[in-house]
Amino acid sequence: MEIANEYRHFDANELNDFVSRIFCEKGFGKSDALLCSQVLIAADLRGIDSHGVARLSGYCRLIDIGRINPKPNIKVLRNKGINCSIDADAAIGLVSAPFAMDIALDKLEIMGGGFTTICNSNHFGIAAYHAMKALSFDAIGFSMTNASPLVSPARGKERMLGTNPICLAVPANLQIPFVLDMATSTAANGKLEIASRKKQEIPLGWLMDQNGHASVNPNELKNKGNLLPLGSDKDGGVHKGYGLSAWVDIFSGVLSGANYGPWVPPFVSFLNPIANQPGKGLGHFVGAWAIDGFMEPKTFKARMDHWIKRFKESTPIDTHEPVIIPGELEHNQQINRLKNGIPLHTEVIADLKVLAKSLKTTFIHEK
Amino acid sequence: MEIANEYRHFDANELNDFVSRIFCEKGFGKSDALLCSQVLIAADLRGIDSHGVARLSGYCRLIDIGRINPKPNIKVLRNKGINCSIDADAAIGLVSAPFAMDIALDKLEIMGGGFTTICNSNHFGIAAYHAMKALSFDAIGFSMTNASPLVSPARGKERMLGTNPICLAVPANLQIPFVLDMATSTAANGKLEIASRKKQEIPLGWLMDQNGHASVNPNELKNKGNLLPLGSDKDGGVHKGYGLSAWVDIFSGVLSGANYGPWVPPFVSFLNPIANQPGKGLGHFVGAWAIDGFMEPKTFKARMDHWIKRFKESTPIDTHEPVIIPGELEHNQQINRLKNGIPLHTEVIADLKVLAKSLKTTFIHEK
Numbered sequence: 001m002e003i004a005n006e007y008r009h010f011d012a013n014e015l016n017d018f019v020s021r022i023f024c025e026k027g028f029g030k031s032d033a034l035l036c037s038q039v040l041i042a043a044d045l046r047g048i049d050s051h052g053v054a055r056l057s058g059y060c061r062l063i064d065i066g067r068i069n070p071k072p073n074i075k076v077l078r079n080k081g082i083n084c085s086i087d088a089d090a091a092i093g094l095v096s097a098p099f100a101m102d103i104a105l106d107k108l109e110i111m112g113g114g115f116t117t118i119c120n121s122n123h124f125g126i127a128a129y130h131a132m133k134a135l136s137f138d139a140i141g142f143s144m145t146n147a148s149p150l151v152s153p154a155r156g157k158e159r160m161l162g163t164n165p166i167c168l169a170v171p172a173n174l175q176i177p178f179v180l181d182m183a184t185s186t187a188a189n190g191k192l193e194i195a196s197r198k199k200q201e202i203p204l205g206w207l208m209d210q211n212g213h214a215s216v217n218p219n220e221l222k223n224k225g226n227l228l229p230l231g232s233d234k235d236g237g238v239h240k241g242y243g244l245s246a247w248v249d250i251f252s253g254v255l256s257g258a259n260y261g262p263w264v265p266p267f268v269s270f271l272n273p274i275a276n277q278p279g280k281g282l283g284h285f286v287g288a289w290a291i292d293g294f295m296e297p298k299t300f301k302a303r304m305d306h307w308i309k310r311f312k313e314s315t316p317i318d319t320h321e322p323v324i325i326p327g328e329l330e331h332n333q334q335i336n337r338l339k340n341g342i343p344l345h346t347e348v349i350a351d352l353k354v355l356a357k358s359l360k361t362t363f364i365h366e367k
Numbered sequence: 368m369e370i371a372n373e374y375r376h377f378d379a380n381e382l383n384d385f386v387s388r389i390f391c392e393k394g395f396g397k398s399d400a401l402l403c404s405q406v407l408i409a410a411d412l413r414g415i416d417s418h419g420v421a422r423l424s425g426y427c428r429l430i431d432i433g434r435i436n437p438k439p440n441i442k443v444l445r446n447k448g449i450n451c452s453i454d455a456d457a458a459i460g461l462v463s464a465p466f467a468m469d470i471a472l473d474k475l476e477i478m479g480g481g482f483t484t485i486c487n488s489n490h491f492g493i494a495a496y497h498a499m500k501a502l503s504f505d506a507i508g509f510s511m512t513n514a515s516p517l518v519s520p521a522r523g524k525e526r527m528l529g530t531n532p533i534c535l536a537v538p539a540n541l542q543i544p545f546v547l548d549m550a551t552s553t554a555a556n557g558k559l560e561i562a563s564r565k566k567q568e569i570p571l572g573w574l575m576d577q578n579g580h581a582s583v584n585p586n587e588l589k590n591k592g593n594l595l596p597l598g599s600d601k602d603g604g605v606h607k608g609y610g611l612s613a614w615v616d617i618f619s620g621v622l623s624g625a626n627y628g629p630w631v632p633p634f635v636s637f638l639n640p641i642a643n644q645p646g647k648g649l650g651h652f653v654g655a656w657a658i659d660g661f662m663e664p665k666t667f668k669a670r671m672d673h674w675i676k677r678f679k680e681s682t683p684i685d686t687h688e689p690v691i692i693p694g695e696l697e698h699n700q701q702i703n704r705l706k707n708g709i710p711l712h713t714e715v716i717a718d719l720k721v722l723a724k725s726l727k728t729t730f731i732h733e734k
């Protein structure tokens with residue numbers, strides 16, 4: 001467990017205000033800056049701390065070296081029926097993915113669905129933010145992104161894939177929405193960083209060393225090791241996790257005109273993209289299906305309520321740990337953090353204070 | 368390994384002819400009978416023996432007790448934009464899923480995509496057959512189905528989900544297509560049956576007994592045990608496999624008007640569907656995205672060739688086991704079996720001979 005006194009709590013609205021000021025200072029237009037802060041705060045509220053304001057200083061460094069364009073001129077490359085592709089002009093994904101999702105959502109009423117690929121983009125925050133935009137349209141939202149290569153394919157020991165998340169958001173009526181937002185690797189990078197900081201071993205199945213041997217040492221990732229696809233090994237069905245991750249790479253990278261596989265640019269400013277790139281930046285895929293092409297939305301949402309209720313009531317292994325629904329923990333965390341504030345690690349706070357000082361703005365007070 | 372002399376080889380065309388005769392004898396129209404045999408032979412050719420002609424006698428028993436309707440009147444329930452839902456009138460999925468996919472494919476040219484839900488259906492064979500129909504349309508095909516409950520959710524020990532497969536088929540140019548066709552459980556039922564027959568232990572992570580304890584005894588499944596979702600346990604990311612399986616159940620069952628979760632009807636004739644069903648039969652979801660709404664198909668397929676080539680050339684752990692692409696083993700098996708025949712287990716042959724005799728037709732000769 002994290003040690004409580006390493007954390008301070010901050011009000012979500014105040015933090016949102018601070019983060020948007022930083023993006024403004026970095027050259028973003030006011031509405032883009034607000035959008036970026038909103039996506040990051042959404043991650044912190046949902047408890048996905050690795051994708052929240054902890055990322056801000058990293059983004060700033062990418063802006064500083066010109067890899068993220070604060071004033072992008074996003075262009076529609078192709079737009080036929082339900083499908084569309086856009087070139088994000090090196091925008092941050094926090095801006096380009098909502099732009100792309102809006103194009104898709106605009107098509108729901110007439111065509112019943114919309115899907116947009118994005119190339120020439122950067123990190124897009126939590127996948128759930130984008131897919132969940134569909135919920136208020138009585139639609140099922142979908143989002144994926146490729147990411148810096150850290151994961152080996154089944155049978156391989158070369159970094160060929162990112163943690164490549166898939167998100168699906170499905171509305172219900174009285175129940176909370178079903179929101180599956182999962183990396184296609186067994187474990188996300190953030191879990192290894194925490195274990196590394198605490199000098200703890202990690203479970204077998206998360207990581208292999210550079211020679212392709214399973215390892216419990218989280219530091220092997222920094223030593224040219226690889227994260228493993230969901231399934232971890234042959235008996236565990238690693239070819240399935242590899243296949244899912246490949247799907248994300250094909251939709252986000254190959255189909256969009258972005259880079260794919262080992263060419264996906266690194267998220268960190270101190271590593272340069274490798275040469276002979278087959279595309280532009282990294283890529284995403286977002287979209288939605290309107291429910292009313294299949295079924296009356298009211299009927300569907302009542303059926304989802306029934307589905308959710310039945311699963312939550314199914315027999316648990318341990319009565320203290322009931323069966324839950326994808327997105328339930330995150331939903332509860334959001335209620336908690338809206339009330340009690342967002343906990344930030346002292347290292348993240350120090351980072352944000354340095355950023356504030358360098359941009360001649362003030363950091364906020366603890367809640 | 369299987370023992371070679373337990374198998375006899377049969378010519379794919381002759382087997383196809385025999386199987387279609389059986390369906391005709393069971394009351395199917397000629398074209399539906401041919402379609403059914405084609406889907407089953409496609410499974411055998413691709414090496415998915417569990418979903419090929421080995422299923423024929425089971426289907427016949429479901430026809431005999433009236434659960435599969437040999438002369439269905441399939442109805443379109445709703446058809447708006449790219450989306451459609453059909454009631455299969457208790458058709459076998461081997462018939463209803465191609466019917467639904469044709470509706471989806473017809474929409475590609477005008478709208479760039481098409482998706483159809485199917486309720487009141489039965490087992491649909493291999494998911495890949497349906498998704499792969501999109502390949503010749505320069506489209507990406509997608510198919511999923513829910514299935515008899517055998518799998519527990521994360522944290523649970525109750526059978527709430529089927530092995531619920533997801534299939535994605537993506538065309539390339541010179542390379543073979545990318546065809547991911549995966550059960551969302553760690554292992555499919557067929558693997559347990561083989562281990563059981565051979566009195567072998569299975570790897571930890573495939574199965575839990577009725578008390579929720581991991582088990583290496585394949586017979587625990589018949590003793591009220593559960594298959595495990597991909598990821599197998601908490602450290603392995605079982606919540607992800609559960610989430611994927613739930614996705615399949617929601618698209619195939621909740622969205623279609625079919626049954627879902629524990630109410631999905633069993634595939635076997637000796638078990639009755641449970642009472643108070645929330646829908647009709649079991650359900651599928653099929654569809655496709657046209658590539659040219661995103662990118663020139665020629666460009667995309669060249670990029671897929673490049674993607675596939677790069678992955679196949681990536682560094683393997685063991686040089687004798689190169690990295691492969693989803694669908695590659697099945698593609699190679701098809702070439703082999705078209706040439707050398709389809710191997711059928713002597714038990715399956717005995718089953719088919721009984722069927723032939725009861726329907727007053729003749730079985731075919733070995734190749």
